[in-house]
Amino acid sequence: MIDRKKTKVISLGDIKIGGNEPIRVQSMTKTDTKNVRATLSQIRELVDAGCEIVRVAVKDHDSLDSLKQIVRKAESPIVADIHFNYRLALGAISAGVKGLRINPGNIGSEEKIKEVVACAKDNCVPIRVGVNAGSLEKHLETKYGGPTPQALVESALHHVGLIEKYGYDQIKISIKASDVSTVVKGYRLLSHRLDYPLHLGVTEAGTMQAGSVKSSVALGILLSQGIGDTIRVSLTESPLEEVKVAYMILNSLKLREPMDIEIISCPTCGRCEWNLTEMVNEVEAKLVGINLPLKIAIMGCGVNGPGEAKQADIGIAGGKNKALIFKKGKIIAKVPSEQVVDILVDEVYKLKREQ
Ligand code: SF4
Known part of the structure; x- marks a missing residue:
């Protein structure tokens, strides 16, 4: 402090x-x-x-x-x-x-x-x-x-x-x-x-x-x-x-509360099997103006992703075929990779409605 x-x-x-x-x-x-x-x-x-x-x-x-x-x-x-x-x-x-x-x-x-x-x-x-x-x-x-x-x-x-x-x-x-x-x-x-x-x-x-x-x-x-x-x-x-x-x-610096989403994304490495930059931009674009103080993790692989994003409220990690959705670092669902961005965005809007 x-x-x-x-x-x-x-x-x-x-x-x-x-x-x-x-x-x-x-x-x-x-x-x-x-x-x-x-x-x-x-x-x-x-x-x-x-x-x-x-x-x-x-x-x-x-x-x-x-x-x-x-x-x-x-x-x-x-x-x-x-x-x-x-x-x-x-x-x-x-x-x-x-x-x-x-x-x-x-x-x-x-x-x-x-x-x-x-x-x-x-x-x-x-x-x-x-x-x-x-x-x-x-x-x-x-x-x-x-x-x-x-x-x-x-x-x-x-x-x-x-x-x-x-x-x-x-x-x-x-x-x-x-x-x-x-x-x-x-x-x-x-x-x-x-x-x-x-x-x-x-x-x-x-x-x-x-x-x-x-x-x-x-x-x-x-x-x-x-x-x-x-x-x-x-x-x-x-x-x-x-x-x-x-x-x-x-x-x-924890001097102000966040007013909007904060995206945590990994730098990617040789384990990454999807285009993380594109996904981050897509998620960001779909959530513009949502005004929800939420940490969203978007990680390059399902091996270390959930563990590396423990602090996030919700997130995705995965690869070519299957992707994981996790909340507070715990895996809650496994979905086809091509659907994961839309599912994540829906989940975030669900949280917004529950606010
Ligand atoms: S989450 Fe996976 S892809 Fe991203 S940096 Fe960590 S090990 Fe590499």
Whole structure:
């Protein structure tokens, strides 16, 4: 069991972050915020996939009208992502967002931050200080010779200090970089210095495969050390994939209950007599959207399969002619191989109906 650092609890609308609250899964829409229909549709898909907080980019004043409509209709708290223009932060708060993400490296002078803080405070809107290695303040780059973990932490501490100076403490912090070791070192340092909730992420992590691996390594290390209150997996992919990977990371560390099926499949070896990859894909495709937290094992042979998949709720193993169906590692039926996928899927739907 992971001993989580007890951070301060803040609220984004109905969602609480920090303390003993579950580690929250966030993502960001990839639509143009001005396209209200497309953005709301993506938010709905994200919420259905388990995303608890959705961030949208607010890049100009024209986006603010759309933002207002999005906030009104969205099924999750909306966080406005603001760069460069503090007036957009003020506009986003009046549009009704439940959270604000500002980038200290480009939001402007202390006066501007003061105004944003006052407005956020009046409207009980938490602020995320989102430091990013790619847009760090120039003087810190010069002082540290680049976006080092220390530089990212100094930037975050400075801006948290400014928000506190103007009497506000509804803060969460992120210090993202695309380099795993910078992310890990930075968050560790930050976690020792502050008790505000931390939002974890590897920025510009990359494609589905590379990004998932980088995020899993960085977030896995930090989460296993009790650091982190919310996460986002950034991928050059659909945001739905980001949410799936985020839950896989949290599930693998037993930090969140699974929301859907988890397929356990063996790597195959010389004993395997069927096309396991094809079968796994078929089972996965037939169970899309079932929303049943069940471990399903799909194993390459009946010799070691059931034994290797003891932890699964239900599964199949077999070969060319005959296949075994097992529950909790025990064989319960022997069926012709060509029927086994359909029988397995039927069994899973039966369990769903019995729920
Ligand atoms: S379950 Fe069978 S086929 Fe799969 S890796 Fe184990 S021994 Fe090989």
